[in-house]
Amino acid sequence: MALTGVQVFKLLPKTNCKKCGFPTCLAFAMKLAQGGADISACPDVSEEAKTTLGEASAPPIRSFAIGTGDKAPKMGAETVMFRHEKKFVNPCAIAINIKDNDDSLAAKAEEVANSEIDRVGQILRVEAISIECASGDSATYEAAVKLAAEKAPEAALILNCKDAAVVEAAVKAVADRKPLINGATDENAEAMAAIAKANSCPIIACADGLEALSALTEKIKGLGVEDIVLDSGAKSAKEIIVNNTQIRRAALKKSFKPLGYPVINNVIRDNAILEASIASVAIAKYASIIVVSSVEKWKTLALFTQRQNIYTDPQVPMQVEQKIYEIGEPTADSPLMITTNFSLTYFIVAGEIENSKVPSRLAVMDSEGLSVLTAWAAGKFTAAKIAVFIQESGIGDTLTNKELILPGQVAILSGALEDKLGDWKITVGPREANAIPTYLKGRE
């Protein structure tokens, strides 16, 4: 919980020695409380005060990454309950659960390694593999974990096994990947926390219900492990939404530290569509990791897209840079089209131009990330602005024929544009992007 200036002041030496650069301890305390100064500026402050202040200024939901490398999914650090208040920070990671005695383990791990897809300019992937100890056998488990690690070299690993002796061997085998240990229960917490601590791995705290879970995280923290992920035992969609909501509220609104950690939900169901649906409940409602049973392409595409929607910035639409993009290898005779810089618009239109196989240029005009019609209605995609953009770009000089193709939805602009761009021919293209391939081929 944030401390007030006066509370901070009570923790300072109160000598007014000015070494911190402030005239008095109180002035420094006020600045600290606002987050405008760092406690280390005071050389005389006690260790105890530092700890208290450090805890008070820690984010309400602890943030850390699972695994290693640039692709290690980050979690936690969320600050709001609703996405319209402020951007949700760290998108929910998707993990597939594979049993250690599953014959297709290697193939499934490879599926994860090949799960990358580009959507609206973002590279999306299945981030993690959870290896479940179904065999109960330490050697089998260790071999499975190694195999998964090798086949999916960039995936985060989750060791799904409650037997500390089995986990210990497996952790050692992939210690450089900093696997997430799943996990600690009330019974095995000491042993599991010791393994996590020795290998600096994060750990999942598993308990039934939030009261037991709070006690367990305190216990684990007391054992020296701080990177904790919460498993509240939620199974049904109802338990997922209720527990996840209570956890986030407790952390954000009540500064309740024992639940100030990211959350994992298992959403495995027999029916693949239902599993995707329940997964989408967890993604929308505060999970940091979801565990699924399979990662078919259609399923991950839908989940990636929903996650992307939930985690976009509500204030700033996703946008691309204003410039003239070349698609294929356009020559001086190739067509020139124009659109706005809303990411969705750009990627749909550019994708269809690519599909047409007709080398083209696409002039993307800055319209503050608005779609064609929205930008037009908001006065950001007007004849005057388009004319300035096209003229300043100098693109006309590189073309055999000065012709500009407009989106069909703004056909209304063509007259005014012709007036403003005197020597240009303005052509109205199709209304919908999916008609672009036929249209472009038809022009050739």
Next chain:
Amino acid sequence: MSFVVPKESFNGKVASVDFGKDDKALTIGGDSALPFLSFEGELPNKPVVAYEIQDCPPDDWPDTVREVYKDVSGDPVTWAKYCQDEQGAKAIALRLVSTHPDRGDKSAEEASQTIKDVLAAISVPLIILGSNHIEKDSTVLVAAAEAASGNNCVIGKAQEGNYKTIVAAALAHNHKLIAMSELDINLAKQLNILITQMGFDKNKLITDPMCSALGYGLEYTYSVMERIRLAGLAQNDPTMQPPILGDVGMYVWKVKETVASEADVPEWGSLEERGIAWETLTATSLILSGANLLIMRHPSAIENVGKTIDELV
């Protein structure tokens, strides 16, 4: 430190709106808590999913969903009965597509006949939707309200440009009314105010803040719905308390992900499941943000959203 359940209680309450007749009538709304958070308030009615049918064959629906209805979609009565009897539909939404000037321009009288025929064939509640042509809907929906008189239907959609005649007709024939605005909480509020100022009971209104498909603006619909629900509950704003509609199917079954073949986009996997998942996830996201009534197309998507709802309550 011991855990205390962090509860929030609200002064406001979503209106309960019933539609349909006799033992098949349905009620939506009545919520005094955020969606599915029953530990802190009342959520007396589960969200309802209506099967969408239309008054002409669904030539513009992609194969995945058109195939399902291929033997029945030639005639709205057969189609409606199939949804009710074979698919177990709890409600049916009839869209009068062919009244659109570009889609056949059928007259209001023809539409009225279709409505009467469909109503005679089914016992579950009927939602009657225009073709979303502002001027045409203002006559078609007026005739529709009369044709359906006494059936306690849901009629829609009244929009800023045509609400007056439609509201008057819904009022005269005692129907429930969908008010649609375009993805803006203030527009939604303003339209509800205009409609209630005409003497229309706010407890007979359903708000459609405009849907969008997964990947195509879903985040806007999601957040507008969340904000409407919060305004209704937390600020007790009576103009923000009608139950919310998500008209999912028509937005989903046209986006590339539900249409593009596996040959064209192998990296997207099976087309059939992709389409069904697209409709399912769009709908599931919207019930989480506040939708009380959904209009959907694919039986498998409807079934899975139903299972999700059952798990959520």
